[in-house]
Amino acid sequence: MPIELYRDRNHACYMFTDLVDEDGQAVQANQFLIVDDDTGAVIDPGGNLAYNEVYMGMLKHFPPQKLSYVLASHADPDIIAALDRWLSSTKALLVISRVWERFVPHFTKAGKTENRVISVADAGGRLPLGRHEIWLIPAHFMHSEGNFQFYDPVSRILFSGDLGVSMTTGAQAARPVTDFKSHLPLMEGFHRRYMVSNKILRLWVSMVRRLDIAMIVPQHGAPLLGAKVISEFLDWIENLSCGIDLFDERAYQVPTATIDPVVRPSLPMLQTLRKPN
Numbered sequence: 556m557p558i559e560l561y562r563d564r565n566h567a568c569y570m571f572t573d574l575v576d577e578d579g580q581a582v583q584a585n586q587f588l589i590v591d592d593d594t595g596a597v598i599d600p601g602g603n604l605a606y607n608e609v610y611m612g613m614l615k616h617f618p619p620q621k622l623s624y625v626l627a628s629h630a631d632p633d634i635i636a637a638l639d640r641w642l643s644s645t646k647a648l649l650v651i652s653r654v655w656e657r658f659v660p661h662f663t664k665a666g667k668t669e670n671r672v673i674s675v676a677d678a679g680g681r682l683p684l685g686r687h688e689i690w691l692i693p694a695h696f697m698h699s700e701g702n703f704q705f706y707d708p709v710s711r712i713l714f715s716g717d718l719g720v721s722m723t724t725g726a727q728a729a730r731p732v733t734d735f736k737s738h739l740p741l742m743e744g745f746h747r748r749y750m751v752s753n754k755i756l757r758l759w760v761s762m763v764r765r766l767d768i769a770m771i772v773p774q775h776g777a778p779l780l781g782a783k784v785i786s787e788f789l790d791w792i793e794n795l796s797c798g799i800d801l802f803d804e805r806a807y808q809v810p811t812a813t814i815d816p817v818v819r820p821s822l823p824m825l826q827t828l829r830k831p832n
């Protein structure tokens with residue numbers, strides 16, 4: 556069952572948190588559906604693991620031919636691996652950074668993306684959806700080179716993609732964060748490794764401080780709810796060293812250790828995402 560993040564008479568935002576099998580193989584991921592009157596958009600609908608449930612969730616609100624967009628923050632497998640199925644079962648347009656426009660046809664059968672892609676320039680923009688708009692907010696290098704977040708001015712939700720994520724179960728992801736300090740350990744390792752640099756984070760923070768945000772909802776883990784938590788998150792991320800800030804010549808040595816293909820190193824997800832020493 557999706558979680559209702561927002562609803563009024565003609566506009567609603569739903570979040571699916573538990574569609575990916577929790578056997579430890581695939582990272583927990585959230586998928587989103589925005590409904591506006593008799594149309595809507597899916598955001599980062601994911602791969603085959605999530606497709607059926609998100610599709611069925613959409614059918615409760617409008618028929619598949621009314622889906623306006625598949626909004627993709629970037630081109631990772633947990634974002635749009637099931638693109639072929641979405642383009643086959645609906646008439647929706649894929650909205651994605653121009654950086655990825657010519658790469659996404661690799662997700663589909665030949666010719667399927669023809670005339671079905673809105674290729675977005677780096678500056679982003681405001682995209683009509685039903686009676687309202689979705690704003691495509693630049694979030695390049697957070698982590699992907701061509702990356703957008705999606706701001707819904709009606710619900711005042713910022714769908715933040717891979718920024719603001721936490722490593723949780725599907726059940727934990729369904730509970731909005733109200734105490735930032737205790738939540739931080741679930742976020743820190745991921746952001747230190749996956750975000751590209753502090754310069755980018757600072758540029759992003761100074762942009763989003765101008766937005767009126769009720770909730771930041773990431774693509775993994777739990778939403779950040781309310782002015783206090785959001786402001787604590789912005790203060791933290793603005794000062795975070797990450798990505799290339801933390802890498803030096805020690806990370807670029809010709810390897811000498813042998814990888815044993817039988818006894819494979821299989822670190823649990825959280826361990827691999829710990830802060831480097």
Ligand SMILES: [Fe+2]
Binds near residue numbers: 629
């Ligand atoms: Fe990603």
Ligand SMILES: [Fe+2]
Binds near residue numbers: 631633716774775
């Ligand atoms: Fe992701």
